[in-house]
Amino acid sequence: MIDGILFDKDGTLFDFRKSWGGWARDFLAGIARDAAHSAALAEAIGFIPQENSFHPQSPVIAATAEDIAEALLPHLPGETGAALKARIDAAAARAEMIEAAPLVPLLSGFRSRGIRLGVATNDSEAPAKAQLGALGLTGHFDFIAGYDSGHGAKPGPGMLLAFLRQHGLEPGRVAMVGDSLHDLEAARAAGMRRVAVLTGIATEADLAPHADVVLPDIGALPAWIGGLAA
Incomplete structure (x- = not known):
């Protein structure tokens, strides 16, 4: 799925x-x-x-x-x-980035299942890659884009559409995971599944009307994906 x-x-x-x-x-x-x-x-x-x-x-x-x-x-x-x-x-x-959940085992698990992984951030591309690289995460991603990578910023869908094009993916079989309305609006515009997490500033009440599902953090993604296939 x-x-x-x-x-x-x-x-x-x-x-x-x-x-x-x-x-x-x-x-x-x-x-x-x-x-x-x-x-x-x-x-x-x-x-x-x-x-x-x-x-x-x-x-x-x-x-x-x-x-x-x-x-x-x-x-x-x-x-x-x-x-x-x-x-x-x-x-x-x-800046020191604090993981919302243990990322290496989570991302490794997704990659072992053949799931393509990407990052779409409104941060600039260079510091985003520096932060991911500092934690040894860069190699887990097939796509990393910032607002200055040439695809535009969220809530526009440019980065999301670039990820789909690069890997030949169908939007309905891709999840955009984010903590803000910008992320969910971009996902809607791109036709992706909209997954909200609560490790940002927005509350569940803020995000739920715009999301397909609201999770406490990205550590809950494997169970949610497993539920889709059940």
Whole structure:
């Protein structure tokens, strides 16, 4: 029933709060002039330092590095968008990613069954590959794309359609797995199965109306796939 799985990265492969809370704290500390400036920068990107979390509309959740830079630029006079995006990407490449579930055995199990695997993220491609490579995960994926890989960003379906074309897959036999409405909207537009997980910021109530199934995390995928074949 499932020939391919395309994963979002942040909030899906990696626990969002644990991974990106640390990135936001360290990145803002590096560019802020003082505590008041740091607070203003945190508010601009919807980061809640005391909770190590984010507001639901934060651009860090599902937007691109360019969107994050645009939100910060009014608070950084003299900075250019291109230079700030480069700093964001460099910091992201160094950020410690915390797995939402043990990834190597999970991905190895899928590959042993002949399932094609991919990553479609609104992060930039270079830091995404750096993060996956740091955990020894790159070789488990047949496709890795960021918003700047030439296929566009989610909620557009470009990355998803590229994955289908590259491997000759039927959309109804491919699952898009993600933690945000951007992921589910992209899956709907591409004709894929829509699988939501709760390791991001969005709640089950947010995601369920737009998903075929809501799982606690990607560790529940094998049982869900097994149920489809029963």
